[in-house]
Amino acid sequence: MDKATVRIGIIGTGAIGGFYGVMLARAGFDVHFLLRSEFATVRDNGLQVDSAVHGALTLKPVQAYADAADMPACDWLLVGAKTTSNAALAPLIRQAAAPGAKVVLLQNGLGVEEQLRPLLPPSLHLLGGLCFICVNRMAPGVVRHQALGALNLGYHSGPAQTAVARQEIAEQGAGLFRAAQIESQAMPNLEQARWQKLVWNVPYNGLSVLLKASTTPLMKDIDSRALIQALMAEVVEGARACGHELPVGYAEHLFAITEKMPDYWPSMYHDFTERRPLELEAIYAAPLSRAREAGCVLPRMEALHQALGFIDRH
Ligand SMILES: NC(=O)C1=CN([C@@H]2O[C@H](COP(=O)(O)OP(=O)(O)OC[C@H]3O[C@@H](n4cnc5c(N)ncnc54)[C@H](OP(=O)(O)O)[C@@H]3O)[C@@H](O)[C@H]2O)C=CC1
Numbered sequence: 002m003d004k005a006t007v008r009i010g011i012i013g014t015g016a017i018g019g020f021y022g023v024m025l026a027r028a029g030f031d032v033h034f035l036l037r038s039e040f041a042t043v044r045d046n047g048l049q050v051d052s053a054v055h056g057a058l059t060l061k062p063v064q065a066y067a068d069a070a071d072m073p074a075c076d077w078l079l080v081g082a083k084t085t086s087n088a089a090l091a092p093l094i095r096q097a098a099a100p101g102a103k104v105v106l107l108q109n110g111l112g113v114e115e116q117l118r119p120l121l122p123p124s125l126h127l128l129g130g131l132c133f134i135c136v137n138r139m140a141p142g143v144v145r146h147q148a149l150g151a152l153n154l155g156y157h158s159g160p161a162q163t164a165v166a167r168q169e170i171a172e173q174g175a176g177l178f179r180a181a182q183i184e185s186q187a188m189p190n191l192e193q194a195r196w197q198k199l200v201w202n203v204p205y206n207g208l209s210v211l212l213k214a215s216t217t218p219l220m221k222d223i224d225s226r227a228l229i230q231a232l233m234a235e236v237v238e239g240a241r242a243c244g245h246e247l248p249v250g251y252a253e254h255l256f257a258i259t260e261k262m263p264d265y266w267p268s269m270y271h272d273f274t275e276r277r278p279l280e281l282e283a284i285y286a287a288p289l290s291r292a293r294e295a296g297c298v299l300p301r302m303e304a305l306h307q308a309l310g311f312i313d314r315h
């Protein structure tokens with residue numbers, strides 16, 4: 002692959018978009034970054050990733066844009082904005098996409114591709130990307146990478162009609178990330194992969210906001226540990242009701258990984274402190290409603306969602 006000829010656009014250069022965009026650009030891909038509030042700083046000072054895994058990384062100059070209309074047509078578009086802004090991003094994606102481009106939603110939660118699909122032309126491929134990483138924005142143009150980094154992709158919809166063609170495109174995407182030193186796999190079932198990721202996000206994202214606690218205290222306290230395990234079990238039950246049997250011991254595996262992780266504030270906590278909308282629809286409402294439709298009630302998750310709804314509205 003001639004990396005310099007693969008044009009990648011980052012739609013929303015925050016923690017996720019900044020980290021993966023810098024890694025891809027440093028690997029030699031032609032990466033273009035769409036920014037909003039941090040545009041002038043990044044144009045002038047570049048992007049910095051302070052990584053516990055890869056060291057201190059700098060990208061300067063950055064091909065930065067404040068307007069999607071100024072971006073060149075991109076073969077791959079990686080969407081790194083929060084799920085709460087997807088509808089507003091659709092026109093920007095359409096402007097920056099080359100014909101037949103692959104659009105990858107690097108977001109947590111369920112139902113995000115379904116929400117965006119009707120707003121995109123049928124000629125665009127739509128994929129989901131699940132990021133197993135701990136990153137956050139420290140300052141304009143500065144991303145802190147604390148741990149992990151893998152990114153798995155699955156095909157959602159678009160011109161690829163057969164399972165083989167869909168998997169091939171997801172595989173191409175995973176290949177880009179692997180060429181940038183990022184562990185990446187093509188997932189045959191995006192919906193299942195999204196449920197799997199929720200096993201972590203449902204307990205930790207919500208409880209960090211509700212209890213104002215990061216992962217270390219949440220993992221130390223007897224009651225929060227029990228609550229995390231009960232919430233994880235509910236997500237596994239919801240996934241099963243919707244036809245997705247998660248790997249045996251998956252929740253226990255995530256629980257054990259979190260014990261070893263450096264202390265971490267999930268992205269929802271940063272949204273809360275910055276007074277941004279919380280990703281409640283994608284992380285709680287959509288999975289709860291799918292489970293309910295399948296005849297499965299998840300009472301603890303429902304209660305957590307209601308409490309977070311109160312916080313979000315106030
Ligand atoms: N952070 C993490 O460790 C992980 C996050 N995720 C998921 O990844 C997704 C992204 O999260 P994260 O990177 O933390 O979020 P951030 O808030 O750090 O980044 C979002 C970025 O999108 C930009 N943006 C939003 N709307 C627009 C727009 N209209 N035009 C241009 N830029 C725009 C924001 O700009 P502005 O500064 O102007 O708001 C911001 O830079 C979420 O779904 C999250 O759940 C998944 C795994 C781990």
Ligand SMILES: CC(C)(CO)C(=O)C(=O)O
Nearest residue numbers: 132133134135201267268
């Ligand atoms: C599980 C974790 C920490 C990394 O995969 C994450 O998904 C998040 O912060 O949203």
